[in-house]
Amino acid sequence: MMLDATPRDTVAERRALVANPCKTCQPVGAIYAALGVHGAMPHSHGSQGCVSFHRMFLTRHFKEPAMASTSAFTEGASVFGGGANLKTAVRNIFDLYDPAVIAIHTTCLSETIGDDLHAFTSDIEIPPGKRVVYCSTPSYQGSHITGFSAMTAGFIEHLAEKSGEPTGRLLVIPGFVNPADMRQVKRYLDDFGIDYTMLPDTSGVFDAPMTGKFELYPAGGARVAEIARLGDAAYSLALGYWASEPAGNVLKRSCDVDYQALGLPIGVSATDEFILALTRYSKIPVPPSIEEERGQLIDCMLDTHQYLDKQRVAIAGDPDHVLGLTEFCLECGMVPAFIGTGTPGGHFEERVRAILTKHGRKPDSCWVKAETDYFEIHQRIIQEPVDMLLGPSLFKQIARAEDIPLVRVGFPILDRYLHSYFPLVGYQGALHLLKAMCDALMDRLDRDSADADLEFVM
Amino acid sequence: MRKASQTYQQDILVERRSSIFTQGEERDEGDCARGDWPLSRGANKGSRSASKGLTSASVSARKSCRAHAMPAHQEPLSINHIECEKDSVSGAVSQRACAFCGARVVLNPITDAFHIIHGPIGCASYTWDIRGSLSSDSELFRNSFSTDMSETDIIFGGEGKLARAIDQVVQAHRPPLIFVYATCIIGIIGDDVVQVCQEAENRHGIRVIAVQAPGFSGHKAMGYRLAGEAIMQVFGSQPRLRSSGGRQDNQRDQSDPQDGERDQASGINILGDFNLAGEMWIVKNYLKQVGIDVQCGITGDSTYAELLRAPKARLNVVQCAGSMTSLAKKMRDNLDIPFIRVSFYGIKDTCDSLINIAQALGDELATERARRFCAEQSAALQPLMRRYRQQLAGKRAAIYVGGGFKAISLIRQFEELGMTTVLVGTQTGRPEDYVQIRRMVKAGCVVLDDANPAELERFMLDKGADILVGGVKERPLAYKLGVAFCDHNHERKQPLAGFVGVANFASEINYSINSPVWRYI
Structure with a gap:
């Protein structure tokens, strides 16, 4: 087995080596964010291989085409700078793919050689009515999550203007989540009757229907004109401290639009907080449809709590997801045992410990670590086994090695289909997750039970 | 980078690299005879001239030369006039990967080797278990190791970190062979990876081979060459065992290959x-x-x-x-x-x-x-092939694969199934491959080099392709267009080689082309 080499006796300290990473680099997040803007062509300012990897990665997760162009650095460009490449690229892209906006992000290569996108782009002739935005996403900082927030911030920084004429709109930054999650958040906004702009919005892009026609720019996505008016927005809600808050902060700084950052609305409390934020903003009481949904969720949590109680769980993935998942597990009476993310920064450990404290656990009652990797998480699990794994496909090998049921959630999920069509956020999302967790644990009970104990009724 | 002729020969069927063009553009289909086609709107207006010399964009957007012009050219085709194996154009939505990817996918299946990717994390994440290479023994090669270079490492250099990373891998796993891949920025910041690897060999008495494969050094084919050089190094010499702590049993079973x-x-x-x-x-x-x-x-x-x-x-x-x-x-x-x-x-x-x-x-x-073996095996397949031919005869196939030689095999396989190949594209095909492809395909077949999605779409629809054979990025594209698909790349789940592969291939083609789902579009 792949993980046979994982030492089973001790957990060795590794400082120089990452083994089986729990993150990837910024540009893929930047591309995902850019594809949530209608008519945008993400452009990778670096070697041609980067964009090929990113497109492959997104395609493997969503099972959908992912378009992005590249500056295709050569050795020459790496020595003399990529300015000429970018100039050619922008011209070619507008000529040939005719996007509304080109969303340029950097790579480790272009950052290291010191390419100045501000200087380059101000030097490039942009066709009338077209826009170019850019952001800095060196792969040696942050992770795909910070890349997502950098690109979202880039759109706001370069497009949003303040005219002084309020639009009365709410900006919602949904976080690095699947299209189904964005649809779920939008449904709540619609239920409240709130006028909003969601940026980015990959619904209708990464879950576009089959029509017999390939759309280079699918119907979904935030409109450039809407983004341009964000400077006059009434307020912003940033869902996710890592993936969304920095962009909310940029709009606050550039156009003085106040914002509130919330965790991803995963589970009961986090969704409550989000719904209450909508109530506060709209001054409208919670619509009965949402009340009903919440009630259904609580009902189902009660029905199933006997199977979830005290179940030990290891949670890994992106920090905003992991926070939400941790809290939902606690709400279900489960015991988070190992909690890790590969993404650095953002006070991950403090935030997780705060959640533990809030739910009456000792803050050090479980192992929490940012900038960790699957190799280390595996070693911890070997020391103190858990009942369930909650995280991306990359958990799969650990699930096999230790014979632990895995519930796939987050990014990337490369080995299953349709996952991006079912929400994780909101009360509906929690229902889906609850079902998946119960199915996993109860399938395991059935598998492991003696013949005499195998029951029709559970 | 290899220089290819800028002159476009009239009888060349290879669509120029990264021929990016606007949808709906008028094309003069019959005319393959002009030496220098103004193709894109931009080129006509002369606005592309600035890009000449830097990339091949200005001459790239060629019309597709249709094969019905073929009979007019009986003389042997000079491969010097086929433009392929060139860099992708800046701004292209290229389907191609980089030198690092090429080296990594070639070396990855060595099952007891460890692969340390020296650079920021992305390159390790994307190539973690990138292809479904099966192992009869160790699965350790499927782990992903990286130095995960951070900003401070970039500033102060990553040699020390790399050396420690190698030490940690050796201590934990004692592999007989480690490949260290230097990605884009490693050369830029000046890490001497070869030296670090050499020192690690000396320290540990195992082979530690540097693969200097920055993505900007070329496309995938360049990476293949680098992998080849690394394998030559494996053959080349024994680890220089200076420290006494090294593992000796690596030495068994080695004879001097240079004798x-x-x-x-x-x-x-x-x-x-x-x-x-x-x-x-x-x-x-x-x-x-x-x-x-x-x-x-x-x-x-x-x-x-x-x-x-x-x-x-x-x-x-x-x-x-x-x-x-x-x-x-x-x-x-x-x-x-x-x-x-x-x-x-x-x-x-x-x-x-x-x-x-x-x-x-x-x-x-x-x-x-x-x-005798082949005759038996072929005969045994015939009843099956007859059945599939009934289901598939007359269907049209589009091929978009990595190498030219595979494309050639696929054209033949489709012939065996009674199908016609209407579109052939490769990422890294060489001039000789294209000459052979041209000889094999029927009139009307479009041949493309380094095609982008827009081209694939256009020509698949133009030619009424029923199925596309390609890799991961092409699958959803084909489905969106209502075209069936077969993965002949990393994501194949059943073997497609040999006689059993023929049966699997025919079955895959058949179930995708004749899926009931197509009725509901």
């Missing part, structure tokens, strides 16, 4: 099979039945010890020509092992290859056995 004693040579090496879905095992099994020994499969399901045996082989057979021709040439020049190209895709190519291998070895008995 020139070719008379002891026996068997063959299979180059360019990566044991996807166990294909290497199928091929090895056929060879065993025919009575031909295999020294080493490079690199599918190989080990360090097997690689060291490779120089003893009498013949190299090259399956994935795109990735392995450079290594085959080096082994021919340095180790005196001749090579032949083979393909185990399709009945005819599988039979031809087995017989050719036996003949190239001058082994009459094996040749006879190969003939």
Whole structure:
């Protein structure tokens, strides 16, 4: 087995080596964010291989085409700078793919050689009515999550203007989540009757229907004109401290639009907080449809709590997801045992410990670590086994090695289909997750039970 | 970078690299005779001239030269006039990967080697278990190791970190062989990776081989060459064991490959099979039945010890020509092992290859056995092929694969199924491949080099393709267009090589083309 080499006796300290990473680099997040803007062509300012990897990665997760162009650095460009490449690229892209906006992000290569996108782009002739935005996403900082927030911030920084004429709109930054999650958040906004702009919005892009026609720019996505008016927005809600808050902060700084950052609305409390934020903003009481949904969720949590109680769980993935998942597990009476993310920064450990404290656990009652990797998480699990794994496909090998049921959630999920069509956020999302967790644990009970104990009724 | 002719020969069928063009543009289909086609709107207006010299954008957007012009050109086609193997154009939505990716996918299947990717994390994440190479022994190669270079490492250099990373891998796992890949920025910041690897070899007494594969150094084919050089290094010398703590048992089973004693040579090496879905095992099994020994499969399901045996082989057979021709040439020049190209895709190519291998070895008995074996196997497939031909006859296929040689096999396979190939594209096809493709395809077939999604879409629809054979990025594109799909790349789940592969291929093509889902579009 792949993980046979994982030492089973001790957990060795590794400082120089990452083994089986729990993150990837910024540009893929930047591309995902850019594809949530209608008519945008993400452009990778670096070697041609980067964009090929990113497109492959997104395609493997969503099972959908992912378009992005590249500056295709050569050795020459790496020595003399990529300015000429970018100039050619922008011209070619507008000529040939005719996007509304080109969303340029950097790579480790272009950052290291010191390419100045501000200087380059101000030097490039942009066709009338077209826009170019850019952001800095060196792969040696942050992770795909910070890349997502950098690109979202880039759109706001370069497009949003303040005219002084309020639009009365709410900006919602949904976080690095699947299209189904964005649809779920939008449904709540619609239920409240709130006028909003969601940026980015990959619904209708990464879950576009089959029509017999390939759309280079699918119907979904935030409109450039809407983004341009964000400077006059009434307020912003940033869902996710890592993936969304920095962009909310940029709009606050550039156009003085106040914002509130919330965790991803995963589970009961986090969704409550989000719904209450909508109530506060709209001054409208919670619509009965949402009340009903919440009630259904609580009902189902009660029905199933006997199977979830005290179940030990290891949670890994992106920090905003992991926070939400941790809290939902606690709400279900489960015991988070190992909690890790590969993404650095953002006070991950403090935030997780705060959640533990809030739910009456000792803050050090479980192992929490940012900038960790699957190799280390595996070693911890070997020391103190858990009942369930909650995280991306990359958990799969650990699930096999230790014979632990895995519930796939987050990014990337490369080995299953349709996952991006079912929400994780909101009360509906929690229902889906609850079902998946119960199915996993109860399938395991059935598998492991003696013949005499195998029951029709559970 | 290889220089290719800027002059466009009238009879060249290869669509120029990254021929990015606007949808709905008027094209003069019949006219393939002009030497220099103004193709894109931009080129007509002259606004592209600035890009000349930097990239091939200005001359790239060529019309597709239709094959109905073919009969007019009977003289042999000069391969110097085919433009391929060039860099992608800035601004292209290229389907191609980089040199690092090429090196990584070739070396990855060596099952007891460890791969440390020296650079920021992305390159390790994207290539973690990137292809489904199966192993009969260790699965350790499927782990992903990286130095995860951070900003401070970039500023202060990553040599120390790399050295520690190698130490940690050696301490934890004691592999016999480690490949260290230097990605884009490592050369830029000036890390001396070769030196660090050399020192690690000295410290640990195992092979630590630097693969300097920055993405900007070229596309995937460049990476294949770099992988070939790394494999030559594996053959080349023993680890310099200076410290006493090193593992000695790596030393067993090693003979000096450079001793020139070719008379002891026996068997063959299979180059360019990566044991996807166990294909290497199928091929090895056929060879065993025919009575031909295999020294080493490079690199599918190989080990360090097997690689060291490779120089003893009498013949190299090259399956994935795109990735392995450079290594085959080096082994021919340095180790005196001749090579032949083979393909185990399709009945005819599988039979031809087995017989050719036996003949190239001058082994009459094996040749006879190969003939008999192939005749039996082909005959056994015929009833199945007849059934599939009834389902598939007249259907039109589009091919978009990595290498040219695979495209050639696929064209033949579609012929065996009674289908017509209407579009052929490759990422890294070489001029000779395109010459051969041109000879094989029927009139009207479009041939593209480094096609982008817009081109694939246009020509698939234009030509009424029923199915596309391609890789991961092409699958959703095909489905969106209402075109069936078969993955002939990393994500194949059943073997497509050999006689069993013929049956699997036909079945995949059939279930995708004739899926009931198409009725509901």
